[in-house]
Amino acid sequence: MPITGPTEPTYSIPRGSRRLLSRGLATVLIATVGLFAISWIFASSSVTRGTLLTMLPFASALAVASLGQTLVVMQGGIDLSVAGGFSLYVVILTKYPAGDNDRLWAALVIAFLAAIAAGSLNGLLIGRLRLNPIVATLGTNALLFGVILWYTAGIPTTTTARLHSLGDAVWWHIPAPVYFAVAATAVVTAVVKLTPVGRRFEGVGANETAAFTAGIRVQRHRTSAYVWAQLLYCLAAVLHASVVNQPTAYEGNSGGGAGYLLPTVAAVVLGGTSLLGGRGNLVATAVAALFLSQLDQFVLALGVSYATRTLVQAAALAVGVALYSINWRRAFGRFGRRPATVAPT
């Protein structure tokens, strides 16, 4: 049975949840291919091997974090604690080992446990206590930054050599983090789209009442979205900490310029997942993360000022939102009919 989101127009082409190319994926794929073409024509330096080797690991980390945000958005929520969570996992991964390779595994375990704790807190507040996701995750975000300050006093630590060798590795001409991002996207997509639990998860997001009536445990699915999201942020943090030699204590907030909050939400929106919840386009989200990262690198390569760079990124987000949220057929229809109404006078 196809499950469609409540906001999607009913008169569009027939659709099934397992179609290969959704509207979101098609749009973002075309946009990304177009962006690479434009990059190649107008700023060829942004598609040289050296630049791509720098851009792709960052894009991978963003893609994985955006997958987490997509899961939350699919449940009609939003996770503003991505910056706090992400930063916390980065500092655990760098400060706990403090350069000692042998302590890296323990750091990984602690970081993932912290992710489960943060996700459970969000899940409890939103899934069980029914708090507004914006308020609840904003609170969690502040709490997580408190923990970071307590743990590090804001002092950055250099990444361990072993973790850095992962970020620096190039396997078969492609940076290693890309494989992690592709694998994460494949696994999350497979679980959501192909398994019964994934179908139920999407069903809860699409229509809570219907899902409840059908006997699905709504609260549990809603809570799990926040936990899985934090686990994905944690994986993203592993990739980020492996790429950046000396990450600051606030990477989620400001790392790489824009941090991870706005870009993850932008990737979700550009990927065509409705912010009102429902069906998620996970592959499209990952591609959108690549789009945003390349856009960043393209504008840098153009050599325009920092102010223009910021404006271009904001414009890309606005265009993305407009693509999906405005009913273009109706808008054009109204525009087309106007002469007819004016004519009689």
Next chain:
Amino acid sequence: MNRGRRWALLACAALFTVAMITTASSSATTSQRPSWCGPKKIKLGFTDGFGGNSWRLVTTASARDEAKKCSSVSSIDYADGQGNTQKAISDIQGMVAKGVDALVVFPDAGKAMLPALRSSYKAGVVTVPYRVTPGGQAGRDYNVFIDTPFVDAGRNWGKWIRKVLPKGGNVLMLSGPKGNSQGIEENKGLHQILDPTKKYKFIGEQPFEVTNWDPALTQKVLSAAIAKNSKIDVIVSDFGPSLVGALPEFTKSGRPIPALATSDGNVLGCFWKKQYKKNPTFKLFTVSTQNDHARLAIQWAVALASGGKKPASTHFPSLLFEDSVTGKPNKVQCRANLPGDIYLSAQLPAAKQAKLVR
């Protein structure tokens, strides 16, 4: 009996000798009392606009270390504004209410801190802001402002560039947030030295590429600059340690790391030691990152409040630190067994700094 008396005499002699040595050494310490340390007992306050990074920790510890040299300082209070201007202002008011006699302030928020400084000064507290200009006037809004001419750092880098690249070349400058006054001043100094020769071309965004002093953004900006400019002969940066993650971008693009004029940091020195053999063009020159600026501010505050001798200058100079070419004033320094976040140019011993940042 006789033997007992002899032992008693010996013990007395030993005691006397120990006492003599102790007095001598303690009188030696008092005779080492610095000239800026006056006789009047004072309470000292020290407020920071933001205390949460390794540079600030080392700087604060340096300030404490300096104040401890003066026995007239009976107590030292410290407050961290945590990047919150409101808190930084109330910290100053709190110190005044506590009754400190002298107050040293790192006014990160600049002019926003002026009213608080003025009220502290008007309340009779010796008020000494340093490093970031709060506007206002010495003698009206505060006692004295201890500045550092950032333009001199730019001039020092420029002079070195002229030495290592006498035939000229392409210069790429990186600094923090867009329009930050430190970067603008440093850029001015660079131009003052390099422009008259007409051999050097400044590439990239002017006056400097914006990195927000963020390692990840630096990485992106530098890789874009490398791809865009086939020739970068020297990089100038006012935060050397943030470049350590970004410089390997040259290697990724199959190009050698160019010369680098910047500020010091242990992590950078160690990076250079690992890379210079593979990259013959990677020459390194650093100026001190100036943790000891706080020491001069403390000296002024203590001198004014305790009646000591005023230090000679209100300017903290830009000091040369490492030069990989001449080895003067120092060769490139690296303490591989200590954390990367310490600054070997600071007076505070490296081991003490390591304890702070761990």
